Amino acid sequence: VNQNREQWGSRLGFILAAAGSAIGLGNIWMFPKTAGENGGGLFVLLYLLCVMVIGVPLMLAELAIGRASQSNAVGAFKKLTPGKPWFLTGGLGVLAGFLILSFYAVIGGWILIYLWDSITGLLTSQGMNTLTALNEHFTNRTTDPMYSILFYFIFMALTIFIVYKGIGEGIEKWSKILMPVLLGLLVLVIVRGLFLEGAMKGLEFLFVPRFEDFKPETLAGALSQAFFSLSLGMGAMITYGSYLKKNQNLPQSAVQVGGLDTLIGILAGMAIFPALLSINPDISPADMGGSGLIFKAFPQIFLEMFGGNALFAQIFAILFFVLVLIAALTSSISLLEVVTAYFVDERKFKRSHAAMIMGALIFIIGIPSALPTGAFDIVSSVTYDYMLPIGGFFISIYASWVWGRNRALIEIADGCKCFKLGILWHFILRWIAPFVIFQILLGKILIDLKVSESIRTTLQTVFTYTDAVLIGGALIAGIYFWFFKPASLVRDEKE
Numbered sequence: 001v002n003q004n005r006e007q008w009g010s011r012l013g014f015i016l017a018a019a020g021s022a023i024g025l026g027n028i029w030m031f032p033k034t035a036g037e038n039g040g041g042l043f044v045l046l047y048l049l050c051v052m053v054i055g056v057p058l059m060l061a062e063l064a065i066g067r068a069s070q071s072n073a074v075g076a077f078k079k080l081t082p083g084k085p086w087f088l089t090g091g092l093g094v095l096a097g098f099l100i101l102s103f104y105a106v107i108g109g110w111i112l113i114y115l116w117d118s119i120t121g122l123l124t125s126q127g128m129n130t131l132t133a134l135n136e137h138f139t140n141r142t143t144d145p146m147y148s149i150l151f152y153f154i155f156m157a158l159t160i161f162i163v164y165k166g167i168g169e170g171i172e173k174w175s176k177i178l179m180p181v182l183l184g185l186l187v188l189v190i191v192r193g194l195f196l197e198g199a200m201k202g203l204e205f206l207f208v209p210r211f212e213d214f215k216p217e218t219l220a221g222a223l224s225q226a227f228f229s230l231s232l233g234m235g236a237m238i239t240y241g242s243y244l245k246k247n248q249n250l251p252q253s254a255v256q257v258g259g260l261d262t263l264i265g266i267l268a269g270m271a272i273f274p275a276l277l278s279i280n281p282d283i284s285p286a287d288m289g290g291s292g293l294i295f296k297a298f299p300q301i302f303l304e305m306f307g308g309n310a311l312f313a314q315i316f317a318i319l320f321f322v323l324v325l326i327a328a329l330t331s332s333i334s335l336l337e338v339v340t341a342y343f344v345d346e347r348k349f350k351r352s353h354a355a356m357i358m359g360a361l362i363f364i365i366g367i368p369s370a371l372p373t374g375a376f377d378i379v380s381s382v383t384y385d386y387m388l389p390i391g392g393f394f395i396s397i398y399a400s401w402v403w404g405r406n407r408a409l410i411e412i413a414d415g416c417k418c419f420k421l422g423i424l425w426h427f428i429l430r431w432i433a434p435f436v437i438f439q440i441l442l443g444k445i446l447i448d449l450k451v452s453e454s455i456r457t458t459l460q461t462v463f464t465y466t467d468a469v470l471i472g473g474a475l476i477a478g479i480y481f482w483f484f485k486p487a488s489l490v491r492d493e494k495e
């Protein structure tokens with residue numbers, strides 16, 4: 001083991017840093033947006049299934065690969081299977097990190113713009129309390145290069161600064177304090193929102209699945225959202241896992257991080273939809289979707305929360321955007337960390353140089369995304385819809401077929417002597433996850449290629465049923481193993 005390599009200071013510190021990577025704009029900005037666009041309840045249900053059956057097992061695989069190799073996303077594959085091209089999976093991840101950060105930081109910039117507008121009081125001033133006004137404000141701000149580029153730059157600079165500083169003190173300490181505050185604030189908004197008249201409509205939208213609305217795109221959307229939100233498919237969790245000590249309980253960590261992340265996404269939805277639909281009873285959430293959702297809904301909600309009192313609304317808005325900013329930063333640093341760790345370990349850069357040079361490059365590549373050029377949609381769709389699921393596909397194949405059950409389970413046994421679901425976990429990665437991901441991707445490709453309607457519908461119906469059987473089966477097996485098979489499967493392997 002490399003003695004100089006940094007390590008997380010404590011168990012809790014790691015959980016919060018990993019949760020910090022997972023919890024971010026994907027939860028607060030994107031989850032409500034995607035749920036809104038996909039009809040609400042059914043999407044949320046499919047999302048939960050994707051997280052439980054595919055997301056958490058894959059996160060465990062990434063953490064185990066990281067800890068076993070003590071290496072960055074590319075080096076991990078090189079170390080565990082030398083001389084084989086598997087390191088390309090890590091390479092795809094580094095590239096994904098590069099590209100995702102280039103648009104993620106643009107949204108981070110929007111958060112900063114809204115923080116700024118909260119501080120000056122503009123956001124909670126008279127005349128901002130209608131959706132029309134807020135819509136217009138959003139468009140003006142995000143298409144004005146003065147604002148969008150400047151604040152994008154500031155967000156990127158903050159990200160670079162923290163990664164430059166390294167793992168322990170910065171990332172870990174801040175996550176510990178700020179994540180709980182964010183949780184508290186969200187709960188406050190929810191509680192207040194639920195007392196507004198007509199709020200139940202929002203809860204109904206979010207939680208009652210309407211199965212007749214099912215489209216294959218809903219499942220594809222849920223899977224992509226799960227990967228993005230859990231920071232999976234690009235080696236972020238391999239990289240974070242590589243700073244772990246051997247005594248960490250990995251399955252428990254994956255469940256905790258996955259659970260916290262899901263909780264925050266659902267809470268963000270609960271903060272938005274009831275209040276949104278109560279204040280604007282005539283809009284449909286699907287029309288409200290799109291990138292502006294939180295920027296249009298929240299300012300209105302804050303004003304409403306305090307009965308139009310601009311000062312309270314302002315204070316609350318500032319607090320809120322500060323915390324969203326922090327959630328975004330703890331994620332953006334993990335994106336830059338994947339790239340940085342690669343250049344430090346494999347290309348022998350100094351950490352400070354790697355962070356600065358790569359950060360600057362990413363900034364330049366992202367400039368078109370910060371301008372109204374259409375680049376934002378292309379880069380985000382390529383990474384979110386394709387690169388992360390493809391990465392996840394290869395990582396699950398790798399962990400289960402190539403690295404192999406015994407080596408994986410022995411790694412996991414450090415810190416977790418009786419992993420009850422070990423065999424099932426391996427089975428999921430070997431058979432279920434690759435199939436489901438592959439089918440969902442293929443379905444998505446058919447849609448994007450505009451393949452003829454009849455072929456597509458037939459194939460997608462078959463896919464959907466097999467996916468339902470695979471996911472449902474895995475879930476039932478999980479419950480069975482958990483409650484009725486208490487034997488330690490890992491020990492059997494080892495002894």
Ligand code: PFF
Nearest residue numbers: 022024025026228229231236
């Ligand atoms: N999970 C982050 C979010 O939900 O905002 C985004 C993200 C971070 C995706 C790191 C991927 C990643 F590697």
